[in-house]
Amino acid sequence: MKKLFLGFCLLVGIATKAQTVADQPFLQDSADKFSLKEGEGNVNLLQVGSDRNKAIKVLSSQGLMLLYEKNLRQDVQYRPLLDMNIVALTEYQGQFVYLTEKAVLSNAWAGKLYINHGIEAPKAMGMGPDFLTLVAGEGNFAIFKNNQEVWRSSIESLNPISVQYDPNSGQFLLLTAEGLYQVDSVLKTAKKVFDGSDLTAFSLFEDTIVLGTTNGIQLLDRKTFTLNKLDQKLPWTEITSVNNIRGNLWFGSTKGAFKLREDGKYDYYASKRWLVDDHVADIAEGPDGSVLVLTQKGMSKIDFEPMTLAQKAEYFQEIQRLRHIRYGFTSDLAMRTPGDLSTGYFHDTDNDGLWTSMYLAGELFRYAVTKSEDAKQNAYEAFEAMERLTALPDLKGFPARSFERDGYEVGLHANGFSEEWRQQWEKENGRIWQLSDDELWRWKSTTSSDESCGHFFVYALFAELAPDKEWRDRAIHQIKIEMDHIMDNDWYLMDWNGKPTAWGKWNPEYVNSFPINVGDRRLNSTLILSFLQTAYHFTKDKKYKKGAEKLIKKYGYDENANRPATVIGFVEGEDLSNKWNHSDDEMYFLTIPGFVNYSFTEEQKAAHFNAAKSHWEVERSEKNPLWNYLFALSGGENIDSEESAWWLREFPMDLIDWKIDNDHRKDLTKIAPNFRSQTYTEVLPGDERTLHLHNGAYRNNGGSDGKREYAPYIYLLPYWAGRYVEAISAPQAE
Template sequence: MKNLLLTFCLIISLTATAQRYSDQAYLQDRAEKFDLNEETQNIALLQIASDRNKAIKILSENGLLHPYEKKIRKDFEYRPLTDMHIVALSRYQEQFIYLTDKAVLSNAWAGKFYIDHGIQNPKGMAIGADFLTLVAGNSELRVFQNGQKIWNTSVNNLNPIALEYDKTTGHFLILTEDALYQLDLTLKTMEKVYDGSNLTAMCYYNDEIVLGTKDGIQSLNRKTFALNKSNQKLPWTEITSLKNIRGALWFGSTKGAFKLRSDGKYDYYASKRWLVDDHVVDLEKGPDDTVLVLTKEGMSKINFEPMTLAQKADYFQEIQRSRHIRYGFTTDLTLQTPGDLSTGYNHDTDNDGLWTSMYLAGELFRYAVTKSEDAKLNAYEAFEAMERLTSLPDLKGFPARSFERDGYEIGLHANGFSGEWYKKHVEENGRIWRLSDDEIWRWKSTTSSDESCGHFFVYALFAELAPDKAWRDRAIHQIKIEMDHIMDNNWYLVDWNGEPTAWGKWNPKYVNSFPTNVGDRRLNSTLILSFLQTAYHFTTDEKYKKAAEKLIRKYGYDENANRPATTIGFVEGEDLSDKWNHSDDEMYFLTMPGFVNYSFSEEQKTAHFNTVKSHWEVERSEKNPLWNYLFALSGSKNIDSEESAWWLREFPMDLIDWKVDNSHRKDLTKIEPNFRSQTYSEVLPGDERTLHLHNGAYRNNGGSDGNREYAPYIYLLPYWAGRYVDAISAPVPN
């Protein structure tokens, strides 16, 4: 048997010359969310703040609240405050300051800070140097120093929205819906310095005063108050809050929160992945470098924690093992209560073999890199589940989609098919779930080509990377029996009823029935040649090589497979050509290493490599690390290491399938509807779009209401593949 491991080692040495991502700690963001509980529901939330003790206070129309155990509850810490009518909340020297209908006070400084402000119906306050305090009502302003009033004025119908103190000038700013005023205590004057409309919020940022409006922001010169610029190119323009938090400009809006980045773009925090709801009421600096986002229905604490890609993989590995294993299969978790992981259960899917092969591959790569006993045991467990897919059906190498104990399978049909189609199928063919000979288990039929490509991909890896020869031989046996089934059945996956499955078809009559620019002609030719090359590589049985040569010589399969990806396009009247199929990408890239590395000759290998390179070039804009690392495994030196690492860094920590909508965003450049279903001019980071598997590129909108948690293999496989091909370094200390 040829030694593929030597081939892989050569590939790794080649890719090591490419730029390797140094896995140093970066700031990983994740959210903790706190809902209103039963006693606080339907209470209007107004402000949020935290102090030097890391306490978090929320001001509501019914007094103070605080977050505790994922809920927002009434705050009883200081009993006297429960009897006060608190109208505003602020901080000074990292301590809480409260404005009530009678006073400005604090419980810090031994409770000595107390001002009887004497304003009817106060609206807000601002604290300056040395406890200089401005209190504003609808028509009156008063300033206090050392508890004594030092200035006041009356302004009819002022209705202040926000008050700020400028420590560089010693002046106060007062924002109303249609104007900005400056209070100069040296001159004892209050002057209107800017006329506006629909103003909603303000803050200082660098040398500017940033004003929020109902339609974007306006930036004023901090000294002259001249308008520098207006900006509506934001994720959303109805601004509710503006805050300078640790030198970064944060925005609250009626459609989420966002932060200005150094490159002029925005990090966008919206949907239930990040927030309880998207209507932001207030933003504030939180404890330990967090950001607090108060919304109408709760609060979120956005954490920024130093983390390496390796630590992120450890985090996801724990989730994978604790919640996403069913009989050794990798599976998603269905949540009976949306968003509540405690209500989750595992069940079968159409593609248990495919998803499991991808997790298994990641564990094989992890074992190869680390020699972890845990990785080996996980790989063996997953292999046994996949191995049983061919042992339960009595069909000589036919792989089931899944299996389950009789009576516990979810549905009686393949996912995605129901109604009249299913009724007709059952009448003509019988149940898709078949009872095994022991009458204890049922196995799922109708297996498709995507299952087969996952099997051949991972069995080849297993045959080389598993440390024990007996286990490697079992993988080679699986390759042989699955290949023999296809060959013995005239290049079809033939089901229990003697008929080919809907998608398990590699017969020349089927493959060559498609026009040359329909993707399935190219893809199916590539798959079956790769399967045959793999079988020949590991068994050296000439029948597999001869069969491949016949498909090439007589039916043009190499010609089909070697067409560049740019030939794929729309064909009038062809159902399979109305748009680019990203599930085909998944099959193609999983098949890519075997298609190139197991070629029968160097000439063929060069042709195959050039073809897969054309496919990678088409997919390159997705920045998908799995595609990049599988391309590296096929011999490429150029794999876009930084783009791959960006994808892994931006992959969300929350794996729940939340509904995400970016269609309203005004900061993104939309492009015309196109064959590849690309929506915007650039790919969005993973934590700003709907979560999806590797066969779902460009899905920027969609998702569900939180009724499932995705299995973390979608991160683990590319991460460990990157480590294996030396495109990601081991974690760098400090």
């Protein structure tokens, strides 16, 4: 078994006991989106299909369109088709077949398929074996074989939507908005086998006929046509398309597309993460195992690629290095044009040190697992960026939030507060950005406790896992000077103006001012004890141990920290207890490896572990792999490894901050508003909800206008932490 923090394990010999999930290939879905060009807004997109040559064509109100080199454009390959009014298309034996006002025809089979159908106002066609063809129009239909008419008949008020051949019965099924007809080409009969209303689409699926309606789906027995079930527990009930694609049942709706899973639930594809827009016109089988989703404004090609979690990490690592490194920091990418990565640029944030510490930790874990020189180089580069956070301020160990060249700083706010708040802050406290001594750089002040959490977490990890002693010593020096700053300033982060920062407060007067039910009393006690234990562990300087003992014996910090997480709750009149703060979860879990593993005694360690376990138990419903793996680093067992792997598999490949809404979904069970802000009975997959960092949970709705790409460390840190604690195996062959 791989040992936990190496220095710690040399003392106590603890090893991980997480269950290992085999990293075998799974089908990773992702989407390519193709929008109509500007000026084509009046074009109605009607049908989509692909043939055995992997050509993708779209039928529109202005003729055929072809997907060519990432663009939807007019299809001019066959000039005769340009002069024909095509009203429907289908695929037969892997070839395109077209229904025009005059004929059914194809350019395959040497162009020999040509049926002059004679149907007025044709709308739909279906094909069976040996080119058996049914063409239906308003009030009438006809059947053809070998290009010759077999039978023609009429049905009063017939307004066909679609036609399919049922190989089980050897008969055609014809759908209208008011019912389903069965047409027998041999007996030359047509009968209405199901009366309905507001029908929109249908497909054959196993022993069932699945009917789409404007308010859910209806399931008919394929033999008897009896109604077995009306289902409205769907992501959305206004169905526009139904298709059986390679044995999977797909639905299009006016609010996205969804696929029926084996467990009876749905994979939901909506928002610009997946679709050009959410109003689906048609769904069809695409080339190479893909699914084509046609919407009002374009088409999406959803691919399903066999991939291991390790391959997914390689993909994200490339993106991280390519467009998410700023001066060695990890950085989100802002975009001037929504979704256009070529317009991306970097800017600072309030928590550059914290986010960078999380990417750096992932690279340290990767190095420990693989001994990759690339991982080591990336880690050292990130470390140097973080090291400079204390070098630029002349405040003896005070860590800046970030830095930027003078005149180019962007994030003038702090902690996400409003512009009005910033102005008021600067009026009372001075400018947030401070000029460095060389007058070339500005560093960002008002540093908060979450920055310190990231620093102490990753510097300890660096001191354990970095291969070069010189670099390990530099990390220990950072631990020392940051701890000294807090101790020398009466347990505060003391800013350039001589005032404590808004959140960098561990002083007993502040911490114990909160009732025991307020999370900050428990959290801040845990943080400062973990910092002191970490400093003592690496320096063996007794002043850190004495400082911790004073906080424990005189001010009850161990008692604060060891209370179970279940004590946290709403307290009347306390702003910090209105709801559960998931940013506190991030700080807590980054802190618990040091809090537990560097405890001064075995008795203290057991108490600290039990406190950490109580917090982990509260968090389990989120299925967050990072919390699970950090708990494993702290000695936790049975850490929900399978749920963690599920989270990693469902993490989206598209990291753009698209606006996402799930509030309309009828397939989810909502729960009453609650302290933890959980909306549904279970957490949604990551690719169906808005993106957020690890300091958020249950955010099912939100996002923005697509002008931000999140940095992939959100995936990379938990993946490599999982590999390190052996909760994920090395990649395995299928």
